[in-house]
Amino acid sequence: MTGPDDPALTYGRYLALDEVLGAQRPLSDEHDEHLFIVVHQVYELWFKQLLHELAHLQARLEGGHTAHALHTLKRILTILKVVVAQIDVLETMTPRQFTSFRARLDASSGFQSAQFRQLEAIVGPALFRSFVVYLEAQGYAVGAGGVQDVLLAAYRDDGEPAQVGERLVDLDEGLQEWRYRHVKMVERTIGDRPGTGGSTGVGYLRSTLFRPAFPDLWAIRGRL
Template sequence: MSENKHVTYISYLKVDELLELQHPLSDGPEHDELLFITIHQVYELWFKQILHEASALQVVLEKGDSHRSLAILGRIRTIMKTCVSQLDILETMTPLQFNSFRERLSSASGFQSAQFRELEAVLGRRDQAGAGADKTSGMGMAEHLVQGSSARARVEAAMTRPSLWDSAMHYFNHRIKLPSEALERDVAMAWEPHEGLQIALIEMHRTDPEAAMVSEALVDFDEGLQEWRYRHVKMVERTIGRKMGSGGSAGAGYLASTLFNPVFPDLWAIRSKF
């Protein structure tokens, strides 16, 4: 108990340590570099929270807990809205202001965000090293990360575990019988839309309003991620146009190629079949 008496706002949140983590590299430094660093560090904190929530979500989905699943999905969707709104702040920085320190980024690139890569894997992305699924970058999703690093290991491990969609299918199977091949698939492989599954999901929507709410909440999450991707593309295009991105990435060109690729394609496909 005596130790708790000494806990303060600053000590509990590690505020002093937190405020020492922003280190602009430009000469001066340039005024806008601090904003760039702060925004991206905050994104990493939100990615950490989304991963935390997604892990809990998988557990409660597999238990068939509708109410807790809806609560967590609602929180994740709200976080995604916050991630989108942060781009409004970043867009207050003009191309000239960004270019005043851009060369200091050297090979640093958003592709190296291990947490976002891990989130993609949790959501079901399964690009293996060398698969070229980054298309314009020609690299698998973990290849931007240092070989042998703990960050790369986390991404590679996530690609071998059941995805959030696998957990969602187990939830749906609590409510209506799904095709066995959907539940017994190789989770290290990318999911392909399944017509038999879609037929079952349509019936579930018609007969089970509670399960339909969970399904729609998953679509909300998916839409929120697509919205973030779109705003991210436009922010990059607005800032650097069609120039190559930092670290040799294809910049806005690659980011645009990721648009309109839903995480849960079956939940979108059934819209035209009701």
């Protein structure tokens, strides 16, 4: 077994660079396909890290650890900013450059990203449930008035639970921002063409905009 005490351990072996750097296998000879593959792979790695941090965040919330939960949220939000900014890199690829290898993608599409679907599922229902568990432990039990009344009470008290709520709104806004940037990238790259994944393309993607992960946290804004 290779471990940190193994004198033969090297940078390349520790990071499994043979596997990581051997995983870019363009299907065409077009220069831009390499960037397309690298950017998607980097995204999948960040998705993996986000899932790892989200599980940690849920545990910290359910354990009632406010400071640690806020710290993990800060890391998640920082990664999300990088993930959104990365769209700029792929936007340096012109429509013609993309068209040069697009047919090779066949029916493959980000639509099939299992990790993205997992992120959607966890951020939506599961993380919000962990937040409710956290609120209950902080003295904001959900009663007959429902979850929005509890959120209102926490926000009016303006203590730590409200801060956690605000960071969750940041997360929600960040994810919506990613969707918006992705749609614009798609629009400038393929216009009104359908997606390789079989959807109408931009039309479908537009229908996913402005859908909050935590609707209750948005619904209370007008009542504060």
